[in-house]
Amino acid sequence: MSGDIRRIRGTGSRQTGAPTIADVAQLAGVSTMTVSRVINGENNVREATRAAVREAIQRLDYAPNRAARSLAGASQVRLGLLYSNPSEAYLSAFLLGSLDEAGRGDIQLVVQKCDPGEHEAEVAERLVASGLDGIILPPPLCDSPLVLDVLLAARVPTVVVATSSAPAGIGRVSIDDRAAARAMTEHLLALGHQRVGFITGNPNLTASEERLAGYRDALTGAGLTIDEALIARGLFSYRSGLDATEELLDIAQPPSAIFASNDDMAAASVAVAHRRGLDVPGDLTVVGFDDSTLATTIWPELTTIHQPIADMSRAAVQMLTQMLRARRDDPTASAPGLVLDHTLVRRQSDAAPRRRPGARGR
Amino acid sequence: MSGDIRRIRGTGSRQTGAPTIADVAQLAGVSTMTVSRVINGENNVREATRAAVREAIQRLDYAPNRAARSLAGASQVRLGLLYSNPSEAYLSAFLLGSLDEAGRGDIQLVVQKCDPGEHEAEVAERLVASGLDGIILPPPLCDSPLVLDVLLAARVPTVVVATSSAPAGIGRVSIDDRAAARAMTEHLLALGHQRVGFITGNPNLTASEERLAGYRDALTGAGLTIDEALIARGLFSYRSGLDATEELLDIAQPPSAIFASNDDMAAASVAVAHRRGLDVPGDLTVVGFDDSTLATTIWPELTTIHQPIADMSRAAVQMLTQMLRARRDDPTASAPGLVLDHTLVRRQSDAAPRRRPGARGR
DNA sequence: GAAAATGCTGATAGCGTTCTCAGCCACCGG
DNA sequence: CCGGTGGCTGAGAACGCTATCAGCATTTTC
Incomplete structure (x- = not known):
């Protein structure tokens, strides 16, 4: 037998x-x-x-067998994914990664939208009340103090993604935004650009600060002084990118390269450049950040920082399940942090500046 | 007691x-x-x-109790979602809808990508072999004969979304693309446009044909003859939209309005118009189809046809579960079809033509 | 060296539902 | 009045897993 x-x-x-x-x-x-x-x-x-x-x-x-498992009492793990209004590209990549990872385990993913109009805290409270085991917060909610406060108070295991700092007790998955921005800026300097414009992201997100800090690091590291006129405020949206680019190109000595804090705004820079009759990258180098699909759909394709979004969301799910298990054994267990690698992807939107940089407008 | x-x-x-x-x-x-x-x-x-x-x-x-139910019924439902390369915006809306609906029941969703390079049939076969109870096919795979053949042969209950025709035995959820395109074209004619350009979508998708047919219907219905020079071939991609628009604006009597088969291509039309110094909608009316987020991120915001993507995917999940139940009772049950409503959303990219249409270039 | 603690394993009893099969009743035709 | 038929209902056994607790070695402790 x-x-x-x-x-x-x-x-x-x-x-x-x-x-x-x-x-x-x-x-x-x-x-x-x-x-x-x-x-x-x-x-x-x-x-x-x-x-x-x-x-x-x-x-x-x-x-x-999932059903048998949860029936027998090991309570089906249910993770909440609370998102608000990231770009569609970001969201779909994020969903794909987390879904894939959730499918691997026996984890059910509850995806909940928090519309900008609604009170974030209330939505979070409702989500917590629905009896989730843990919550994943992609940007921009990962930096919302209101939401984080609710989750901390409710003691719901949480992982934030793509933010540079997480409160104690909350897990974190991200890339090193600062180092990435620094690397990109150094790349532009190495190409010969003297005046590199920078478009910041939404100031509510820590990633924005990090990227700006990386930009500053590179300039300072190269012994250059930082011209604040070369730093324009954006919000990560295409529209804000249009305005910021206009602003940068209107200053007395316009930059020969623009580094936008994300691809949407970089795309806007390209659009403005074209509207002004400037060739990209001939007359103006434009680079982005994130490597969203937009980066490869527009022309020229954007040189950008590749951020492994799907891997990050996958890691977030893994981290959360680990936290749950750890917490069951030891309720005071601390939350981990994980930094994934980024890459600089070179495409067609960057080049060395023309001979007499800044001489154009005279 | x-x-x-x-x-x-x-x-x-x-x-x-x-x-x-x-x-x-x-x-x-x-x-x-x-x-x-x-x-x-x-x-x-x-x-x-x-x-x-x-x-x-x-x-x-x-x-x-879901768990007990599926355990006892031995019927944990697992549905496959096979996608290839739709736009990110489409995919995320689609995922959100189907996830939500799946979460409502005790349905597990297995999301699988079929890269363009891979042989579709093989991917489909592998998916079938993994023991799924049913499969949902969003565009563009909904129109892939190879995939459909595999699924039909394996007798896996299937629902296709956003295609105009489904083989017998396969469920279908869609909108009336033809009527929608007709309505949009009639809207442009009502504004006073005499020469309306049309950019077709990917010819492999039946929705493309339907939209073109709707365009023709409207023109014929208004007693106009159809100028084939006003119909440019596109592929639903931004890039193809650029080329098609150039083509349309280069003909002897260029159109005063362009109706693109989707928003991506409409966005491309706007970009080309701007590059040529044309104001939208002052000099050129541009309208799209789908109401993707792109429609509201670019400037001017696009007048377009709103397609309820999330509702469609939700409906697809519902339909599939119904099919599964029906089939258990009667294996020869036929597959249903469902047509959801569309809406014409008017924004800022359309206007009446200038006084002397076509007189411009002379 | 006995008693107690520890590490590992297994028997049994659920978890909440549906399935199978049997039973009851009422009705029908002969 | 009997056997048959069909509508309605219920008892009891799955479904596949985990919780609980008991049992056996093996250590550890005094």
Whole structure:
């Protein structure tokens, strides 16, 4: 009877055909309970036993049945994803990543929109009240003190994404915005640009400050003084990018390169440049940040910083489940932080400046 | 004992506190099985009994436990969502709608990307092999014969979205693209435009044909002859829109209005117009289709056809679950079709033509 | 060296629903 | 009046998992 790995099923119509925990237990020569322990990563199982169970799981290609699991009391993990109005491109990448990761575990993702008009705190409260196990906050909500306060008060495990600072007890996934912005600025300086304009992002987001700081770092690092006239305020929106670009190109000594804090605004810079008859990158170099799809749909394609959005949201889901588990064992466990890598993607929107920079308008 | 509606629970830690089917049964004075029958809308329950059960359900505010349900029914529903490369805006709206609907039921959504490079049929086959209960196909895959053939052959219940024709046995959710395009064209004619340019979409999608047909309908309906020079070929992409617009504006008698088959291409038309120094809508009216976020981010905001994307994907999920249920009872059940309403959204990109249309260039 | 603590494992009892099958009743035709 | 038929209902067994608690070695403690 020991060789009976593949049991014959299929007489009863209710059989699903998928292997169950009992099949695994039988193959591994242990009880179902032990298998359950291995699956749930409990630490009171002997290493040898654990290995045998793992092997059996592998061989049978076993996956736990969600329904049974949550029914039996291990309460289906439900994670909330509270978003407001990021760009569509960001949101879809973010959703894809988190969905994928959630699908891997037995995690249910509850996606909730918080419209700009609504009171953020109320929406957050409602979400918490609906009995979620944890919450993921992509930008721009990741920097909303109101929302964070609600979540901290409710003691709901939370992970913020793409912000540079998180309160204690809240997990964080991000890239190093400052280093990335610095690298991009240094790239522009290396091309020979002397006057590099910068368009900031929404001041409510810490990422905006970080990127600006990176820009300043690079200039200072190169021994240049910072001309505040070259720093225009934007809000991450296309529209704000239009205004900021007009502003930058209207100053006495306009920049030969513009570094926008995101691709939407960079696209706006390109649009303004074109409207003014300037060639990009011939007359004006424009670079962005994020590497959203917009970066490759417009012409010329944007040189930008690639931010692994899907990986970040995936990591956020992972981090949150880890936090949940850690918290069950030790309610005072602290929250981790994770910084992922960025890359500078060079495309067609940057070039060395023309010979006599700034001589044009004279 | 009859007054004991609210039972005291909460001693055992596994108790959830929510009323169960047994509570309802007890209150209604029937067995759990009868309650189950009422819940599932089976017709072999006496009307009086049914009413009593309904009443009990109301009083207890009972809601069936999803986990238990799917466990007992062996029917955890898993739906696949196979997408390729629609616009980010479309995808995120689509995901949001379907996720929301899936969350309402106990449905798991498996989202799978089919990259353009890969063989669609293979990806579809792999998806089918992974044991999904049904598949949703948003554009552009909804019009891929290869994918549809695989799904039909595997007899996997499928719903296509935003295509005008579905093979027998495949459900369909869409809007009336033809009527919408006709309405938009009639709107332009009503404004006084005599020469209305049209940019077609990707010829592989039936929606493109439908929109073109609607354009033709309107012109023919108004007693105008159709000038084929006013119809430029596009592919739904921004880039293709640039080329098509150049083409339209270069003909001998250029149009005073351009109707692009989607917003991306309309945005491209606006960009080209601006580059040529034309004011929109002063010198050129530009209208789009879809009402993607792009429509409201660019300047001027686009007059367009609003397509309820999230509602469509929601409806697709609903339809698929209905199909699954119907099929269980009667394997030969046919697939339904559903047409949702569209709306013409008027913004700032359309206006009456200048006095002497076409006299400009002379 | 006995008693108590610890580490690992398994038997059993649920979790809340639906499915199967059997039973009851009323009605029908012969 | 009997067997058959069909409508309605209920008892009990799944469904696949985890919680609980008991049991057995093995240590540790006094």
